[in-house]
Amino acid sequence: MEGVTPVGSEGNKAGESPPSDTSGRTGTEEERKVREAGQMRPGGQVVVFPSKTAGSSSSSSSYVPPPPPTPQQITAGRRRFVKLLVGVGALLSLAPYVPWGTFLSNSVSAGKGYVRQQATVNKDTFVKFELIRLPTELGGDAKDATAFVAFSKVCVHLWCSPNYNPDQPTNPNENGYKPNQSKHEQYECPCHGSIYKVPQGLAIDGPASFQAPPTNAIPMLTLSTDSNGFLMVEKPVWDVNHNGVLGYGRYVQQ
DSSP: OTTOOOBOTTSSBTTOOOOOOTTSBOSOHHHHHHHHHOEEOTTSOEEOOOOOBTTOOOOOOOOOOOOOOOHHHHHHHHHHHHHHHHHHHHHHHHGGGSOTHHHHOOOEEETTEEEOOOSOOOGGGGGOEEEEEOOGGGTTTOSSGGGEEEEESSOTTTOOOOEEEOOBSSOTTSTTBOTTOOOOOEEEOTTTOOEEOTTTOBEEESGGGGSOTTTTBOOBOOEEEOTTOOEEEOOOOOSTTTTOBTTTBOOOOO
8 A cells, every 4th residue: 555664563664674772782772771781790790691783693791700719718728728738747757657668579478488479590599608707897706606697699689699798998907908999898789789787687778678577688597616616507497587588588686
């Protein structure tokens, strides 16, 4: 009909978009004002309503930073940190009393004795002992069996063959004198550096010294002298409380 303008369902002309405000946003005047001014929520956070631009159906929200921590939260965090320090300190104070050697020992028990699991073994090593005359300061000038010790040739760490190192720079009349050399006079393993103190046979350095008793002392023979002064070997008792177990160790009376 002439003079009549057709309108759509929204009261607009046919084919035209809905009216928009000057900012390019659609919706009622009240929604536009709320979007522009924002809405205040408890805690001081401002939430801005998403807006739609002309010709777009997607929406996006503005980033709202988190509120700063309260004094109560800061105090609680400090308390947790102090508790953590106390716990770590307690663990460190107990560390010296943990028998770490039980985790480092390579020996295992089987039946009545002790054995070491190994693919190949030089069996001759297990019947060899090294007879050592002690240094003078340890009684090596005595005329009886106390001047000697006899240690097993099987290291209690990984079964290498230790040797007595007599090197000493102090007495030119004694075995092992080497001027300007460091003092040894100990039973030393050449493989991994385990050092056994003479005459006790207790490991004082190297990996064997970290093993728990009785796996930190090398087995040894009991010596004596007869009426004629000849050096004798007493019948050994192969357990950890006497002469020891070859390749495993023995207890040392401190």
